[in-house]
Amino acid sequence: MTNEEILSRFGPREAMEYDVVVVGGGPGGLATAIRLKQLAAEKGTDVSVVVLEKGSEPGAHILSGAIMDPIAMNELFPNWKELGCPLNQPVTDDAMIFLGEKSSFRTPAFFLPQCFQNHGNYVVSVGNITRWMAQQAESLGVEIFPGFAGAELLYNEDGSVKGVATGNLGIGKDGQPTENFQLGMELHGKYTIFAEGSRGHLGKQLIARFKLDAGKDPQGYAIGIKELWEIDPARHKPGFVMHTAGWPMDSSTYGGAFLYHMEDNKIALGFITGLDYANPYLSPFEEFQRWKTHPNIRWYLEGEDKGLKPAKRLAYGARAITAGGLLSLPRTVFPGGALVGCDAGYLNVSRIKGSHAAIKTGMLAAEAAYDAVTGGRQHDELSAYPQAFENSWLYTELNKSRNFKAWFKKGLTVATLMNGVEQFALKGNIPWTIHRKKPDHLALKPASACKPIDYPKPDGKLTFDRLSSVFISNTNHEENQPSHLTLKDASVPVNINLAKYAGPEARYCPAGVYEFVKNEDNSERLQINAQNCVHCKTCDIKDPTQNIVWLPPEGGGGPNYSGM
Known part of the structure; x- marks a missing residue:
């Protein structure tokens, strides 16, 4: 049944009125x-506010590196420590390392641009x-509805968002309602x-x-894949932050x-791959697993032969990262x-870093919305926010x-040289602008023009397969529901x-959702394992034909991250 047919049969829906509805219970x-x-x-005054969160609880779907700049939290809660x-x-040391397959070079601290300096920041679980x-x-009176996904936009007769x-x-x-229908x-x-x-x-x-993106550079994205490990105290350096570039990319x-x-x-390991990559044989998940085999990385995860406590992988997850920056920022x-x-x-x-930006923009939008609501306005544009x-x-x-990123x-x-010039020598006072013209899904080359990549098989100790990884993400979906993919x-x-x-x-x-399998007549078909x-x-x-559309599944479904 279509949504219109369901509403015709079971409607109308119950409606709840608020001054401000917030869709998404992240930072x-x-x-x-x-x-x-x-x-x-x-x-x-009194302003009614509700937050919808599709995860089973706030934080269940939150995954980030993460190092947090406390600048926005200082503004939101000056007494956050208390x-x-x-x-x-707190971050205690920064390292930027360029990797070869077996080699490494650490950038001298003196040459680290400001964007890679984390003094005053914190290593955190954003969840x-x-x-x-x-x-x-x-505690302030906000109503939070976890396990409810915002699935459909509602509009007023004048076209404004209702x-x-x-x-x-x-x-x-x-597609038919079951006995559990609601x-x-x-x-x-x-x-x-x-x-x-x-x-x-x-x-x-x-x-x-x-048309909020009219006149803007195409948005750019990356995929971030993360694992949380517990390691031997002898190799743990609280607050040490390492970033790497180069191999295996x-x-x-x-x-x-x-x-x-x-x-x-505990240490957080993560790998970021720009979704403008060209080789269709590339696997961000496999690149991450391969990265862990570099001597500089595996040193933290191995050591039983030296009498160290075996490292243990605790959690796994992945998320897209909106990485286009200011030039791709739509009208908001x-x-x-x-x-x-x-x-x-x-x-x-x-x-x-994005958590500090999310908190700051949430505050700015709130201030604009508060003035509008208490000033008797509704459904117009909050121009004070931008x-x-x-x-x-x-x-x-x-x-x-x-x-x-451009x-x-x-x-x-070239990127290392020019970003060094812009961020270190010019300190961000840049007299030029570099534009991007092509969206990420158009970046793939035909397979015939690319070389297949031979990834090693996982060993189950340092490197892993997708299914065992999804298992420790605590991902779960109600099985008897239409595919949300x-x-x-x-x-x-x-x-x-x-x-x-x-x-x-x-x-x-990164979750083994899509598989090409053989039919009985030896033809191929795409199998979608939506539960993963x-x-x-x-x-x-990234779908090159933009044929895949992600829809929200039943609220509460998906990963249930802990400590991520």
């Missing part, structure tokens, strides 16, 4: 809600920070703030409907990796709402790094993607 969405309630308390915010491990922020939000509807529950694989509900707001994270399902629709592929020493003998307001955080693309790719951004420290920060289209050597044309994966690009969806997905999906959105971004 950006929670900062929006918190700031609204702070302003209401300061000025003796309140118990889990920023516990834990999100859970703490949710507690603060609820709010969102949550997804229906209890729809079977055949109709979704509508949440109406005077303003709706979208904070869904990178490649937000609704944000993507809003950008297209209101070739010089024309954007990417890099990190190794962060957290608290309690439209009648009835706004985009904040990674739903818009405020991440600073040169610093590999104006405040352009006058903020965040705009200055992003402007300094506006060319960072230089990598000219190769690692949909195809516009079911013939395209075999007739175009497999025939021309050797089936790249089987490699760019970790909601990274890579398929929605």
Whole structure:
């Protein structure tokens, strides 16, 4: 049944009215809600705020490196230390290392540009920070609905955004309501703030409907894959931060990796691959596994032969990263709402940091929405929000790094040299601008023009396969529901993607969702294992034909990250 048929049979949906509806319970969405309630308390008014979170709890779907710059948290909660915010491990040392297959070169500290300096920052679990922020939000009177995905945009008769509807529950694989069916509900707001994270399902629709990206560079993305390990205390250096470039990537592929020493003998390992890569045989997941075999990395994870405690892999996850920067930033307001955080693309790719930007933009949007609501307005454009951004420290920060990723289209050597000039010699005062012209999904070359990559088999100790990795991401979906990974044309994966690009969806997905399998007549078909999906959105971004559309599954489904 279509949604219209379901509404005709079971409707109308229950509707709840709020001053502000926030879609997404990450740092950006929670900062929006918190700031609204702070302003209401300061000025003796009442503003009703609700936050929708598709994960089973706030933080369940949050994955980031992460090093956090506390600048925005200082503004949101000047007393965050007293309140118990889990920023516990300050950065103690920075290393930028260029890798060859067996070699390494550490950049002297004197030559580290400011964007790679982390003095005053913290190695954190953004998931834990999100859970703490949710507690603060609820203590201020914010309503949080975990396990409810914003599935549908609602519009007023004049075309402005009215709010969102949550997804229906209890729809079977055949599209028919089951005995567990529950109709979704509508949440109406005077303003709706979208904070869904990178490649937000609704944000993507809003950008297209209101042409918010007109005149902008195409948005750029990367996929970040992360593992959390516990290692022997003898090789743990609390607060040590390592970034690497070079091997195993070739010089024309954007990417890099990190190794962060957290608290309690834990380290976060991660690998970032730009989704503008050209070789369809490349697998970001396999590149990450291969990176761990470099002597500089495996040293932290091995050592039983020297009497050390065996390292243990605790968690795994992946997510897309909106990495286009200021030049790809869409217009962030439209009648009835706004985009904040990674739903818009405020991440600073040169610093590999986005949480502080999400919090700051959530605060700025909240301040604009508060003035509008208490001034008797509704459903117009919150023009004060982008104006405040352009006058903020965040705009200055992003402007300094506006060319960072674009230089990598000219190769690692040129990018290293020019970003060094811009960030170190010029200190971000750059008199030129480099534009990108091609979206990531058009970057793939035909398989016939590329060399296959022979990745080693996993050993189960240092390197792993996708399925064992997905298992420790605690990913779960209700099995009897329609696939949330949909195809516009079911013939395209075999007739175009497999025939021309050797089936790249089987490699760019970090969760083993897509497999090409044989039919009885020996023909090929694409099998979609939707239950494996970790909601990274890579398929929605990188599919060369843009035939795959990621839709939200039933609320509460997906990964359940702990400590990530």
